[in-house]
Amino acid sequence: MTNNTFLFPSLHALIGDIASDVPKDLAREIECALKEQFPSAQPMFFTFLDAIRRGEGEDGQPCTTQMLNAHTLASLGRSLSALTAVLDLLHAAERARVDGNTDEQIGDFHRNGLLLAARQIAHAALTGLGDAITAVANKPG
Numbered sequence: 001m002t003n004n005t006f007l008f009p010s011l012h013a014l015i016g017d018i019a020s021d022v023p024k025d026l027a028r029e030i031e032c033a034l035k036e037q038f039p040s041a042q043p044m045f046f047t048f049l050d051a052i053r054r055g056e057g058e059d060g061q062p063c064t065t066q067m068l069n070a071h072t073l074a075s076l077g078r079s080l081s082a083l084t085a086v087l088d089l090l091h092a093a094e095r096a097r098v099d100g101n102t103d104e105q106i107g108d109f110h111r112n113g114l115l116l117a118a119r120q121i122a123h124a125a126l127t128g129l130g131d132a133i134t135a136v137a138n139k140p141g
Contacts, residue, residue, distance in 0.1 A: 010034040013046035072128060079125035086118045 008031040012019040019027065068076075093106045093114065 083121045090114045
């Protein structure tokens with residue numbers, strides 16, 4: 001399969017190097033759909049997506065190495081494990097919604113609850129990470 005990076009730049013910006021594994025006819029269709037959705041040459045969305053992949057933080061600045069303590073790492077590990085579990089549940093719920101019967105679905109209330117739980121877990125992880133980085137930056141020495 002040919003390297004689709006240069007043939008389909010929007011697709012590459014969206015999914016990264018795995019774009020080279022997408023069959024050419026499918027990649028062409030996706031590229032056309034992306035160009036219809038984002039008609040400019042390099043939409044801001046893809047610019048930010050590329051920056052994030054290069055390791056820039058949410059503020060657009062390059063990330064720097066930080067020292068984290070064991071408590072923070074354990075907390076982040078728990079948050080990521082919890083987020084993975086919630087996303088697994090959401091994924092299963094989505095598959096049931098797409099492929100299952102109405103009586104096999106979890107319903108909007110529970111689906112929204114899972115989405116809110118995922119957002120809250122991610123927020124807790126980011127808050128803990130931010131607090132740990134601030135504490136390290138303010139530590140004398």
